[in-house]
Amino acid sequence: MDVILDYADQLVFDKFYSSLPAVSIPNLTDGIVALPSLLASFHASLSTLSVKDGLSLMAQGFVDHSQAGSFQLNHLARDSILRQSFSLFWLTFFGACLMYFVFSSLSYFLMFDKTQMKHPKFLKNQIKLEIQMSCVALPWIALMTFPWFLGEVRGYSRLYTDIHSTHNMAGASPADILRETVGGTASAASTIANISDATSSLSSTLGPLAPLVEPLLDGWAFVAISIAAFLFFTDCGIYWIHRLLHHPFVYKRLHKPHHKWIIPTPYASHAFHPVDGYLQSVPYHLFVFVFPMQKYIYLGMFVFVNLWSVLIHDGEFLMPNEVVNGAAHHSIHHLYFNYNYGQYFTFWDRVGGSYRVPTEEQLNPKKRMDKKTWSQQAKAVETFDENGKPTAASGERFLGPSKAKSVKA
Incomplete structure (x- = not known):
C-alpha cells in the first residue's frame, strides 16, 4: 500500500493538502508521548493538591504538549499519521468501489446466466438492491480496514520489496x-x-x-511458498469466521442481510452488513503481519481475492471439482445456508463436516434451469427458520463439526 500511497501523493494528495486552509492542528502524538511524565507529576502532586486539581494540571499539560508540537493543516508532511490515515481511507474506499464495479460488471455482462433471474427466489429489483447494500457497506468497511494499511505503510507488517x-x-x-x-x-x-x-x-x-x-x-521459491501460505491461512480464517457468522446469535445481527440473495448475482459479492464484510476480510490483512510476503505479490493477491469473491457469486458452474470451492459450491451455500463455508477450497468444509457435493441440480445446465428444480429449491428455502437453520420440515441432514463427512444432496 505504500507504493500506491506514494503515487497518490504525487498525483493528487500533495496538491490537495497544500490547498487546505492554514489552520493550526494540535499534535496529539506529542501529548500522548508526554503522558508517562504527566502521570508521574500527577502522583507527585497528590501530596499537596486534591485529585481534581492534579487531574486538571495533567490535562493542561497534555494540551500544552500537543499545542507546542502543533502543525499547519496545509503543511501536513507525507509521513504525518493524520495525513496517512485520511489518504488511506479514501484510497481504500475508492479502490474497493473500483474493484467491485469493474469485476462485478464484467462478470455480470460476460459470464452470469441471466436466465436465473426468472427463478422464483430472485427478488424484484434485486440487482439494484445488491448494489445499494454494497454502496452502503463499502465506506464503513473502508473505515474499519484502513488501520491495517496504515500499519503496513508505517512499517509494522512483514511485507518486503526485493524478491531476492x-x-x-x-x-x-x-x-x-x-x-x-x-x-x-x-x-x-x-x-x-x-x-x-x-x-x-x-x-x-x-x-x-x-x-x-x-x-x-529467498527469491521466487519463497514467493511461491508465501502464496500457498496466504491461500491456506486466509481460507482457514474465512471458513471459521464465516461459520461463526452463522451462529444464531450472530447470524440475525450481521450475516442475514447477505443471505437475502438466495440466487445471487455478481453484484451480491460485496452486499454485506459492513461488520460482516469487514470480519471476513480480516485474514487477508492479518496474514502479512504474521508471515513475510513481497509487497507487489500481496497487492496482486488482494486484487485476486476481490475477483474471487465476485466469481463465486456469478452462477457460472464450469465443471465439477471437489477441491476448489467454486460458484457451484457457493450457490449451495446460498440455497441451503449451512454448507460450503469455505472461500477457495473445500478442505475446511470437509474437516468441519459442512461440505456438500454439487450435483446435477447445480452442474446439469438443463436441470439447473428447470422450473421443477426451481420450485423444489423455493420450497426448501421456505423450510429454514429465521436463523438459516433447517426445521423438521426441511429434511436437511446437516451433520455439524463433530461429523467430518461430506453431505450429498
Whole structure:
C-alpha cells in the first residue's frame, strides 16, 4: 500500500493538502508521548493538591504538549499519521468501489446466466438492491480496514520489496521465523542484518537439513511458498469466521442481510452488513503481519481475492471439482445456508463436516434451469427458520463439526 500511497501523493494528495486552509492542528502524538511524565507529576502532586486539581494540571499539560508540537493543516508532511490515515481511507474506499464495479460488471455482462433471474427466489429489483447494500457497506468497511494499511505503510507488517533480498523486509526474515519455530531464540532475530547471517544461524539450528531449506527462503521459491501460505491461512480464517457468522446469535445481527440473495448475482459479492464484510476480510490483512510476503505479490493477491469473491457469486458452474470451492459450491451455500463455508477450497468444509457435493441440480445446465428444480429449491428455502437453520420440515441432514463427512444432496 505504500507504493500506491506514494503515487497518490504525487498525483493528487500533495496538491490537495497544500490547498487546505492554514489552520493550526494540535499534535496529539506529542501529548500522548508526554503522558508517562504527566502521570508521574500527577502522583507527585497528590501530596499537596486534591485529585481534581492534579487531574486538571495533567490535562493542561497534555494540551500544552500537543499545542507546542502543533502543525499547519496545509503543511501536513507525507509521513504525518493524520495525513496517512485520511489518504488511506479514501484510497481504500475508492479502490474497493473500483474493484467491485469493474469485476462485478464484467462478470455480470460476460459470464452470469441471466436466465436465473426468472427463478422464483430472485427478488424484484434485486440487482439494484445488491448494489445499494454494497454502496452502503463499502465506506464503513473502508473505515474499519484502513488501520491495517496504515500499519503496513508505517512499517509494522512483514511485507518486503526485493524478491531476492528478503532480509530487507520490515520485521523478521523467513529464516528468522523458521529458526524461532524450530527452537531458536527470538532475540537473535532482531540482531540479524543480512541473509547470509540468517542462513548461517539457520545452519547451526537445522544442521544437515539446512541445505535443503535455505534455497526456499529467498527469491521466487519463497514467493511461491508465501502464496500457498496466504491461500491456506486466509481460507482457514474465512471458513471459521464465516461459520461463526452463522451462529444464531450472530447470524440475525450481521450475516442475514447477505443471505437475502438466495440466487445471487455478481453484484451480491460485496452486499454485506459492513461488520460482516469487514470480519471476513480480516485474514487477508492479518496474514502479512504474521508471515513475510513481497509487497507487489500481496497487492496482486488482494486484487485476486476481490475477483474471487465476485466469481463465486456469478452462477457460472464450469465443471465439477471437489477441491476448489467454486460458484457451484457457493450457490449451495446460498440455497441451503449451512454448507460450503469455505472461500477457495473445500478442505475446511470437509474437516468441519459442512461440505456438500454439487450435483446435477447445480452442474446439469438443463436441470439447473428447470422450473421443477426451481420450485423444489423455493420450497426448501421456505423450510429454514429465521436463523438459516433447517426445521423438521426441511429434511436437511446437516451433520455439524463433530461429523467430518461430506453431505450429498
